[in-house]
Amino acid sequence: MSIPPGVSFVLRVLLVLCFAPACVVTAASLLWRTTLLTIPTSLVIFLAVISTPLAICVRVSYRQWKYQRAAARLGAILPPRWAGKRLGNLDLTKQMLQTMKTGYTADFAWKAFNNLGNTVQINILWDTSYMTCDPNIIKCVLATEFNNYEKGDIFKQQMASVLGTGVFNSDGWHRAMTRPFFNKDRISHFELFDRRSVQAIAKMTERFRSGYAVDFQDLVSRFTIDSATEFLFDSCVDSLQQPLPYPHNGRPTPFAQPAGAPVALAPSRAEAFATAFMRAQIVLAERATMGRIWPLFETRKNRTDEYMCVVNEYLDPILKDALRRKEMASSEGGVSGDKQSDDIDGETLLDHLVRLTSDPVVLRDEVLNILIAGRDTTAGTLTFAVYFLCMYPEVFKRLRAEVLENVGSRGRPTYADIKEMRYLRAVINETMRLYPVVPFNIRLSINESTLPNPDPNGKPFYVPPKTMVTYTVFGMHRRKEYWGPDADEFDPDRFLDERVAKYLTKNPFIFLPFNAGPRICLGQQFAYNEMSFFLIKLLQHFSAMQLAPEAAPPESLPPAEWASTGWGRKRFERFWPKSHLTLYSNGGMWVKMTEADGLGKDGLAVDI
Ligand code: HEM
Incomplete structure (x- = not known):
């Protein structure tokens, strides 16, 4: 058990x-002592x-003055300030946590x-940070001025x-360690996707046939963790073999269950891991x-300690x-000791990492x-994606037609098929x-700098050193000024x-689901292939879907x-x-789906 992070923080503050x-x-x-002058106690x-x-007042005022001067020196200004109503703007922190x-x-x-405006200054406890959804600013932070922005100590x-110190949480060599695994040959693990998606779809089908809705989010998380563990470590957690959850209102009574079926199942290791992992991530988001x-x-x-015990186990x-x-x-x-090598054929990511280091902490x-x-x-x-396909039946219909036209009702999609679709x-x-x-996402500036003002006649925004810049791709992807008046609509044709x-x-910087610049997502192509493959299989098998x-x-x-406010x-x-x-x-995302006509005698469009 580690020392609580608050203890050293409070001591430092004191x-x-x-x-x-x-x-x-x-x-x-x-x-x-020196003058014998006594000041009243x-x-x-x-x-x-x-x-x-x-x-504190002197320090804060001095810092503000310093920033104003530095901005003026560079012909820049500070972005508009988002002012709270309480001392130190702590009400803004409360609002953010409340939103979460x-x-x-x-x-x-x-x-x-x-x-x-799309870039604002926030001063929580007099600390200056920025928040933005402006693509030109995000472009600077992630790409053109990449060297001046890091993940940072906070x-x-x-x-x-x-x-x-894994790749998400470090600046430096970690990316080079993992990159070789995401080249084209490795990402095209279609045989793996095929096996796992067949298993997942069979599992859903079975549940639909017994008259229950399925939590698609749970199911697809099992599909991705089984695929990821097999792809990355060659050691599948087999979460798809565990029973699926029942709807909150539709759990069968013990009498209604088939003979011999377990009445109450303890969560599997994979489930316990997934839950603990999710809770640990919620804590991280609150910290951020x-x-x-x-x-x-x-x-x-x-x-995070109690959750990380389960994760580590x-x-x-x-x-x-x-x-x-x-x-x-x-x-x-064979291979002796820690060594660098580019020979990655036939290795999993873990095998590769193990060749580079034996340090269990780095590996973990x-x-x-x-x-x-x-x-x-x-x-x-x-x-x-499945949510949208349920909400927009005409999109579902068109997509299914494309699937059947390109891959047929039982065919296994190839890389070329996916590229065509x-x-x-x-x-x-x-x-x-x-x-x-x-x-x-967040980056921290290293040195002072400027960022572009969206107003072509406006002065650039000054960024002090060590300033946290939070950027929201979610916000940017929905702004009408970047995507047009129909930005809120789901319309793949755009x-x-x-x-x-x-x-x-x-x-192009208005669309950044995978980030951009030197730290763009390493798994982008893997992800497109995996998602495309799964959706194709799903639409081959089901001819309709609806939310439940x-x-x-x-x-x-x-x-x-929310409907009115x-x-x-x-x-x-x-x-x-x-x-x-x-x-x-x-x-979760509870759905019901209808099996397509003309399936094989096993009732499945996928070969199992
Ligand atoms: C829809 C799927 C995915 C999306 C939207 C996505 C998005 C992202 C984003 C936004 C980042 C940047 C994170 C940051 O800078 O803090 C990132 C980084 C990364 N992603 Fe993905 N990702 C996806 C799937 C995957 C998959 C399937 C893998 C691997 C199996 C993967 C591997 C990575 C790695 C290793 C990084 C770290 C790169 C670095 O920091 O240098 N991603 N991803």
Whole structure:
């Protein structure tokens, strides 16, 4: 059990707060000793008490003055300030946390952008940070001025107890370690996708046949974690072999279950891992929202510890097994010790990492980071894609026609098929536009710099060194000024018709589901292939699908008042998007599907 992060934080803060009073007392005592001049005790106490607030005021004012001067020197200005109503703007932090718990994604940011513009300055506890959804600014941060923006210490400290020093949480060599695994040959693991999607679809079919809705989010998370663990570690967690959850209102009674079926099942290791992993990520998202003061809320314990015990219990055997294989290989005269090599043929990512290092902590961190990357992202996107296919039957119909035309009702899609299917790609892109699974991200400036002002006549925005820049792709993907007046509508054709030239070609940075620049997602092609493959199989097998909100826990559905008080899609969306590190649907995505006519005698369009 680690020391709670709040303890050292509080000690540091106390030390800083006591500094000014200590100076006052020391000065008074020095004065008395050297000149025998006595200052009344009451005055010393008074000065000591006001010294800290005074010092803070002086420091804050000096910093503001310094920034204004530096901005003027560079011919720049500071972005408009989003002012709160409470001391230190702590009410803004409260609003952000509230949004995470009871609101719609980016609620608080949306209001600020509408009122002040697409880049705003936020000063929580007098610390300057920026929030933006402006593509030109995001372009600078991620690409053109990449060298001046890093993940930074604050983000790393917030994430360290879960992500460690893995690729998501580090600046430097980690990317080079994993990159070789995402070249074209490796990503085309269609045989793997085929096996796993057949298994997943068979599982759904069985449940639909017994008259129940299925939580598609749960199912597809099993599909992606089984695929990811097999692809990355050659050690599948087989979560698809576990029973699926039942709707909250439709759990069969023990008598209704088939003879011999277990009445109550303990969660599998994979399920316990997935739940603990999700809770740990929720803590991380809350920390990110609180900014620098997050440790104040963890003075008794590190809130991720209990979840990480479960996560580690799950991962340790996989890692130990890989290390044992390495030892055996070296004792048989194979690879010896840690070494760099580009020979990756036939290796899993874990085998490759194990050849580079035997450090169990580095291995664990790297593996966990890639698991987050590979599981929740594609699972989330597929969940939202199925949601849209349920909501828009005409899109479903057109996509299914494309699938049947290109691959037939039973064929196995190839890489070439997927490349041909332009409407499929458009549906996936449009899904990621409205629900990019990484809705917010953060970078920290290294040196002072400027960022472009959207007003062509305006001065650029000054960025002080060590300034946190939060950018929201979720916000950017829905702004009408970048996507046109129909930005809130789900319309895959915007990726095919004249709107491509009008909006996207003119500024490709308006669409960034995978990030951009030197740290663009390494698994982008893998993800497109995996998602396309799964959707093709799904549409071969099912001829209709619909949402089943009655199967979801009622408290997980969007609050009724959103219909009148919400903005944009919030008014009519039929699920509640929430986010930890990635976006997901609160309470799952419960659906019903109809099997296609003319299936084989096994009833399946997929060969099992
Ligand atoms: C729909 C699917 C996916 C989306 C939308 C997505 C999106 C992203 C985004 C936004 C980042 C940048 C994170 C940051 O800068 O903090 C990222 C990074 C990354 N992604 Fe993905 N991702 C997806 C699937 C995958 C898959 C399937 C894998 C691997 C199996 C993967 C591997 C990675 C890795 C290794 C990084 C870190 C790159 C770096 O920081 O240098 N991603 N992804």
